[in-house]
Amino acid sequence: MRKPPRILDAQTIAKTRLFHVEQMDLEFSNGVIVQYERLKGSSRGAVLAVPMLDADTVLLIREYAAGVQRYELALPKGRIEPGEDLLEAANRELAEEVGYAARKLRHITSLTVAPGYLSHTTHVVLAEDLYPSKSIGDEPEEIEVVPWRLSRLGELLECEDCTEARSIAALFMVRELLRDDN
């Protein structure tokens, strides 16, 4: 394994309510020095839940996505709050966004979003044995819940509003995992 670059300098160059931009001077093992910028995310990270209503039916949500300024069909996700572990965070997001909680939760992988310039990590949690449990989150409007069959994943990927890479990766991984389980 290659020796990672040495961080010669790192400083915050912009900070807003949501974003924290850090500028870094890095020296690679060959002596080349480059200036990089990255966004620092929460060190706790985020969770993405894959709620299975039954062995084939996953519950997606259609929610307004301010980054791309349209509604997006994807898995429920959100930040881990202080004091929560990642399974607790997944179950809270589920109750807020989907109206269910899960008796069986397992962390199946952790994904990065854009590791070249974001520090963010998203932990993928498979949620099974669901039961109705609704709590109020900070959503500005009611979220539409869309059941979808994993056996029809190909059709989902043809929907114009289903584009989010973490959700797509997680759906494929869960489909494989559940096949292996059975």
Place this chain on the structure above:
Amino acid sequence: MRKPPRILDAQTIAKTRLFHVEQMDLEFSNGVIVQYERLKGSSRGAVLAVPMLDADTVLLIREYAAGVQRYELALPKGRIEPGEDLLEAANRELAEEVGYAARKLRHITSLTVAPGYLSHTTHVVLAEDLYPSKSIGDEPEEIEVVPWRLSRLGELLECEDCTEARSIAALFMVRELLRDDN
């Protein structure tokens, strides 16, 4: 389909070499007004190439990822430059990062990274019929090229340095597409 929120106000609140933070006041169709922040990416977007050396072997790269401060194993990608179309951009990135160009290129899907707060879109390009073609990009050190068999995708996902959601989603999608082709 729900009516998307009305943008009451949008302004730049931070701008660095790489990042452009926009603050927006949005009024949802139920009258609720919320303030959002998002990152604006290049309107041209980025490309992610899936270079197939043969029907089962994809060429990955292991490159330093400043966002997470470690080497990451993923598909080659980069921004679309002014005047390029997305297939040209994919072929240029391939030559710079992998040392190949492709005679056969097709756009198979477009992914978003974090649509809740990033405007970024990444176009996935399947690259086949490769031939050696090396050009010099802006990389600070030589990039390690790692051939991997799609038939062993499960083992790849167990590697600690393979976490990038767009690459994982694209590999699953290409594996399905190539199965359907044959």
